[in-house]
Amino acid sequence: MKKKWIVIGVITIIVLLIGINVWKSFASSTVKVETATLSQEVMKETVMTPGTLKLEKEQYVYVQPEKGEVAEIFVEEGDKVEKGDQLIRYENKQLELEQQQNDLQIRSTAINLENIRKKHNEIDKELEKDKDNEMLQEEHDQIKLEQQMTNIELEQANLQKESIASQLKELIVKADVDGTVLKVNEEVSSQGQMAEESIIRIGTLNKVIVEGTISEYDTLNISVGQAVILTSDAVPDEEWKGKVSFIGDLPEETALELEQTDASVAYPIRVTLDEDINLKPGFKMLIEIVTNEDKVNTLPLNAVEQIDDANFVYIVEEGKAKRVEVKIGSVDSEKMEIKDGITNEDQVIIDPPADISEGMEVTVK
Incomplete structure (x- = not known):
């Protein structure tokens, strides 16, 4: 009887071991x-490109030595200016001398022309009395030709006068935009042709844009008015909304120079912001243009x-x-x-x- 219970116990243990192994096998395979x-x-389909934060309206005025010397600067830093306001006056002594010489030439030619007209009138009167006088007729033709040539000289002098007046007008540099004078650097005026820095900078501090470039392929999917998300590595937790306001019809000049190579062509793009941004012009931005939503x-x-x-x-x-x-x-x-x-x-x-x-x-x- 005792042996029987031992056999039963052994069989039970074997069954349990087999069941445990089967369970483990099943568990391991699940x-x-x-x-x-x-x-x-x-879902948004987007095109991403780097850009730079810039003033919306901006004007750089550089020294132009060919106009002469800077005689007067009419503005100071911080001044508000409107389009057409005077900024700089150049002094060009050579041009002023040419103007004086031109005035003398016009006066001299006018006096000469008046004398020729008087002679012409006198000969006309004499011809009325003696129409068959060949010598008078020949003198008449000569004085008429002289009068025509002097008229041409006077016209040329007047054209030169207009040209000089136009050049003198360009000696006054005016503002091309409404804005604030951000910088006036009078020292630049003495550097002549070596000056690479602007003498005056004007901009609209309250309005900024972002400028960048897109590839020729992206121009097929991007159009003016599309929504834009702007971010900056300098402020990783913020983003700003804007719209595409301009896409260039022609690629940038550097791209045109590389057109014969395998380099891709880049078209300029401009983005206007829908909200204020607390970053300064010059910040690098990431432009994310939403092409489909x-x-x-x-x-x-x-x-x-x-x-x-x-x-x-x-x-x-x-x-x-x-x-x-x-x-x-x-x-x-x-x-x-x-x-x-x-x-x-x-x-x-x-x-x-x-x-x-x-x-x-x-x-x-």
Whole structure:
């Protein structure tokens, strides 16, 4: 009897060991996973390009030695100016001398012309009395030609007068924009042709823009009026909204110079801000242009795997993992658009384990 109970005990232990091993085997082949379903969210297609914060209206005035010497500066730093206000007056002694010589030439030619007219009139009177006098007729023709040539000389002198007057007018430099005088550097006026720095700078401190460039391919998707998000590495936690206000019809000059090479062509772009910005002109900005915005089906980025040119997800079907090919669309830093391949009811495995495979048993957390 005692042996019988021993046999029963041994058999029970063996059964328990087998059951434990079977349970362990089953547990080890089953993977716990987290799942998600398609979620409708707004996705934006964007183009990103670097830019620089600048004043919306700005004018740099540089010394022009060919005009003469800077005789007078009419403004000081901080002055408010309007378009057309005088900024600088040049003094050009050579041009003033040319003007005086031209005035003398005009007076001299006018006096000479008046004398010729008097002679012409006198000969006309004599010809009326003696129409057949060949000598008088020849003298008449000569004086008439002389009068015509003197008229031409007077016209040329008057044209020169207009040219000199135009050049004298350009000796006064005027403001091209409304704004504030930000800088006046009188020392630049003495540097002549070596001066690379502006003598006067005018700008609109209350209005700024962002300027950058886009590629020839991006010009096909970007248009004036599209929304823009602006950020700066200097202030990583802030962003500002704006709109595309200008796209150049011609590429930048540097791009034109490189046109014969493989370098890409860059077109200038300007962005106006919809709100105030607490940064100074010169700050480097990141321009993110929204080219398209739609409400689409999305999944987290870590739910999609890419093999060669195909994209796959794993869904849970009857307790097992099933690999399904999907067609993707827009992508951002957190999610990806799913255009086709799965339905709203499918449970998609998020961040699938590295050893996951088709048909593997899984349990949802």
